[in-house]
Amino acid sequence: MKFDKSKAIQERARKRIPGMTQLLSKRPDRFSQGVWPAYYDKSKGCEVWDLDGNHYQDMSISGIGACILGYADPDVDAAVTEAIRKGVASSLNCPEEVELAELLCELHPWADMARFTRSGGEAMAVAVRIARAHTGRDVVAFCGYHGWQDWYLAANLGTENALGEHLISGLKPKGVPKALTGTALPFRFNHLEELQAIADTHGDSLGVIVIEPIRSTRPDPGFFEGIRAIADKTGAVLVIDEISAGFRFCCGGSHLELFDQTPDMAVFSKAMGNGYPISAIIGTEKVMQSAQDTFISSTNWTERTGFAAALATIRKHRELDVHHRLGELGRAVMEGWKKAADKHGLAIRIEGLDPFPHFDLGTKDPLILKALFVQLMLEQGFLASNLYYAMFAHSDENVKQYIQAVDVAFGIIAKAIDAGNYASMITGEPAMAGFGRLA
C-alpha cells in the first residue's frame, strides 16, 4: 500500500490549518499518526478510497456517527440533488424547513416547535440560550459532552478537569471569559445526588439542566424521573442532548424509548442528516417562544440541502426501522470481538451500547496497542478503531470479513503482548487520548 499522497496532504494541512482538521475525532493522532490515511477521495455505502487509491471497508467511526444510513446514500443524495436543482438559496425561505419542524413534532408529540442550525455544538448553544432566556437564570447543570462553546467549556474554569468525567479530558477553557466561572456545573451520569446537591446550593439561579440521555451505560431506574422532578421543583428547563444518541435506539430521540417522562427541549444533529449539516432544537411552545425574546439568527441556517437531507433520512429511517438493524450489527460486532479475544487469550473490556460499542485493550500501554490494532486492520483493508458506529450500509458480509480481520489482528497483538515487543511493531505514533495539541 502506498500513502504518499496521504502523507503529503497531512503536511500541507499542518501548515495551513491549526490542529489539522475541524474535528478532534478525525485527527490522525486519534488513531495512529503516520499510519492513518486521514483524507479520503471517495466514499460509498461503507467503502472508502483514500487519496492514494487504497480501498477500505469502514468499520470505524462512520463519520463519527453522522452517517447512520451509509455514505452517499442514494435516497438522501437524490433529495439533496433535487434541492440543488431547485436552488439552495433565495431571498425567500424553503418550505422543507417547515416540513421538518412538523415531522420532528410528529415524532415527538410532547414538542410543539423547532429551530434549526447546522452543527451539534452550535445547536446546544442555541438550546441553552433559549432556556436561559426563558428562566432568566444563568446556571446550567449538565451531564455528558455537549460541544466546544463557551457555556460548556466554562465548566473547566477554575477547576483541574471537570469535563474529564464527561468524555473528553484536557479541554482547556482558554479564551472563555473568566466571568463565566461557576455558570456550568457538572454532575455524573446516574448520580442524581450530585444534581440534587447543585439544586440545593444554586436552586435560585439554576436555569437549565442538560443531559445526554445515554452513551456508554443505560440510565438507572428513577434517574430521569429524579432529574425531571428537580427541574420541576427548581423551575429549570430540562434539555436532552440527542446529538449522539438520537435515531440510534428508535426513530427520533432515545428519550422516547428510555423514559416515561418528557423533557422541555431536545437537540438533534449527526444522524439526522446522514452526513449533511443540519441540527434541530425542538421544545414545548412555552419554552421555545422565548427564542423570540433573544436574538438567534444566522444566514446559512436557512440553506436548503440540510433540510432536504434530514427529511429523506428520517423518512427512510422510519420506513426501514433502521435502528433495529443498527442494534443487530452492534451485537454481532461485540460478539465477534469477544470470540476473537477469548480465542487468543486477550483480556479486552467491551463496553457501550449496541449501536456504538467500544473495547479497550487493557490498562498497560492501551494507546500503543490501539495504534497497533489500527495498523493491523489497515493492512487488511479496514478503517477500524476500538469503537464501532453501526451504519445501515454495513452488511452481514462486511461484519464477517471484519471479524476475520479482527481475529488476525488480536492473534498478532496477543503474541506481541506475550513477547513484550508490541511497542517496536508500530510504524506510526501511539494513539492520543483526550485533548491536546497536535504534535
Ligand SMILES: Cc1ncc(COP(=O)(O)O)c(C=O)c1O
Ligand atoms: C452528545 C453530543 N453533544 C454535542 C456534540 C457536538 O456536536 P458537533 O460535533 O456537531 O458540534 C456531540 C458530538 O460528538 C455529542 O456527541
